[in-house]
Amino acid sequence: MTACPGCSIAPPDLLAAIAERGDAADREAAQRTLAASAVLRAQREAATRRWREGAGTTGPAEAAAAAERAERAERAGRAGGRRTVYDAGHGTEAALPGRKVRSEGDKPVADAAVNEAYDGAGLTYRFYRELFERDSIDGRGMGLVSSVHYGTDFDNAFWNGSQMVYGDGSGRIFVRGGLTRDVDVIAHELTHGVTQMTAALEYSRQPGALNESFSDVFGSLVKQHHLGQTAADADWLIGAGILGTALKGKALRSMKEPGSANDLDRQAGTMRGYADLPDDDDPAHDNGGVHINSGIPNHAFYLAATAIGGHAWEAAGRIWYVTLTTRLEAASDFRAAADATIAVAGELFGTASPERQAVSDAWKAVGVL
């Protein structure tokens, strides 16, 4: 099999892999794309024959419904998904989502945080839709809900299990207004939703560090795609230029040089620096070091993407996407992710391909293999 440079949608081999092994939502998304392709028309006709003979469940009515869904997704894809932005009015959990301030298709409003949350969600939606044929977080066109102005001077942005939430920043950890400024931060949080709906990686220790890493990987890729950057040109930073006074440096994290982004950045880039922390109620332990050890798979992705060259989302990104959505499970560790990405690279690009070699070399370089 060969890569498909310049393809704006996923190639049939990827779709077939997802249709076969993906979760229900992915299977549906992949299947409706495949159903629309000439390549598989013959199979569909065979299924229709089986249905007529009473031996199958796929029929013309379902095919028509699939076509309608595909068309609806196409319309949404052009717009940026079904976005709604709310103002939490400085309330916390109980106040979510808040007062509705901008819906899909509405003109920009006076509040920059609202517009940034709206635009970032749209860029992230289009990235997943155009590159991986994924219709929103759940693969079924789920509405993208964002709330801004959460809490007072709140130094965080998070995915709460069903929506995006942004604080204003206090100036200490994040500059005021900084949490909606970087599309990689927005895509990072939305990718937590994708992970929740697919691999459902447990937010603890190695599976938790993988959960964090997939968010950084796709966070960075959404930014690179938006800017049209190659792997060589990208800065590979997460949260560039939004740090407050308590953090000295250029960004929150660097996938290129983990541990170098700011003066409190203790991210490991290889297993030699792995922080074996317990996942307990001590806030300092960070769910077993999920934001420290994510540097290891982050750096593996960087190494693979730069070795392959070109646009990182085309080969490395596709390999990581298929791995996240079809191969990993709640308890998957670094080794499982390494094995799965190598296997997926072999399936998508060939067992003797430079892509598979690059992925294998990357995991060896960071000490996971």
Add this chain to the structure above:
Amino acid sequence: MKVSVVRGGGLAGVVETTTADSERLSEGDATALREKVDAAGFFDLPGEVERPPPGGADRFHYAVTVEDSGRAHTVRRAEPDLPEALGALIAWLSSVPGAESGVAPPGG
């Protein structure tokens, strides 16, 4: 009365510690601190609660310790599980003059 708030996790993953000693606050703020601790029913709160099912990510985690008249108590909670009055105490403490705060990398 001494209060310390340790906050970890979040998108940044860093650990911020904020401490306040009523002896070093203005009289009005010292009174407000005591009132907020009382309003939270702090010494009656369980130290830990059953953790919520996974779903969210990048949430804050807190450990709040209050020392007063020879007794000490620590309450640990993820942000969505914070009782409202305890959340109000934490928010107030982060901006009260005389409180001290520092940021450290995760790892403890």
